[in-house]
Amino acid sequence: MSEPKYSGFLPGKHVIEAYGQGGFRFGGMSHKGSILALPSGISAWSVHTPDEIDVTSLASVFQEPKGAIEHLLVGTGQALVPLSAALRQALREAGIVAEPMTTGAAANTYSILLREDRLVAAALLAVP
Template sequence: MAEGIVIRKAHFPGRAPLDAYGNGGFRFADMSHRGSILCLPSGIHGWEPADPDALTLEDFARVLEQAGDIEILLVGTGSDLKPLPPGLGQACRAAGISADPMSTGAAVRTYNVLLAEDRAVAAALVAVE
């Protein structure tokens, strides 16, 4: 019996540079993803923060689960720079992670450079139009 389309959680099981961003998504590894993403040691995951304009510590649970493999967390906050959510800086410092907020465009560029240098980098990137 033929199955219909199967929708799976968005996950690319590897590290890859980001080729493009904008129009509400990202391109990487000859694929595209609509929406926000987490670039982690375990791969690139679709990310759905409850409110992309008001990120919370809970939105970063998956990042903190992989803290032992991350030294730098880039937080792309959209078109404009916004402060880190309350508690995130403290939680990251306690886990040995340096967390840096910046616009999504700056975060993408910085992520690609640090990835090319084989640094222990992760990124939480809010999609921009």
């Protein structure tokens, strides 16, 4: 029996091909739910609302090698929701600039910056 192509983690860097309808397309496949797009790969993210975005839910971001991420685009859903001061401070101490924006803007910006070979990551809440 072969392993599934995607089991909640797809190694490598992949542009976001599409978003909406509760999920995302990337790497030639689709995923329902929120995602973390990191230099190490794209993984399912169990966060559903902006108030769940914190240091704990972004632990994978802090586990990436130091210097691998300069910008973290945070897609907060259909509306822009500011990040907490504590989260912004923790990211700043890790050398990461966090930029909250709507999920659509974050997904599009992430793909552009990734194509430019920038040190970028994205935390994207699924939107309808």
